[in-house]
Amino acid sequence: MAAEKVTLSLAPDTLERARASAEAEGINLSAWIDRAARQYALRDAGQQYAAWLAEHPDINDEVGAWRAAKAEVMGSRWTGLADAA
Numbered sequence: 001m002a003a004e005k006v007t008l009s010l011a012p013d014t015l016e017r018a019r020a021s022a023e024a025e026g027i028n029l030s031a032w033i034d035r036a037a038r039q040y041a042l043r044d045a046g047q048q049y050a051a052w053l054a055e056h057p058d059i060n061d062e063v064g065a066w067r068a069a070k071a072e073v074m075g076s077r078w079t080g081l082a083d084a085a
Helices: 012-025 029-055 057-077
Strands: none
Touching (some): 012 029, 029 057
16 A cells, blocks of 8 residues: 655654654654554544444344354454454
8 A cells, every 4th residue: 555645743742752662663753653543543443333332232143143253264363343453
């Protein structure tokens, strides 16, 4: 996937911490921010999914059956969205 350039404004202390974290992990700042944004978005999606399931308890049996079938096919490689990031 091609990266798209954007302009961001960050608080000085946030930028300093992000740069330090990226350097400590041996990656550039763009890669670090991309990963952080992706993790946040996945966590948010997982939380929304969990909230939706809580609002629709009647579908939990169907979701549970699908997860069991998926786990049988995928083994332990499957992770729920709520656990992402």
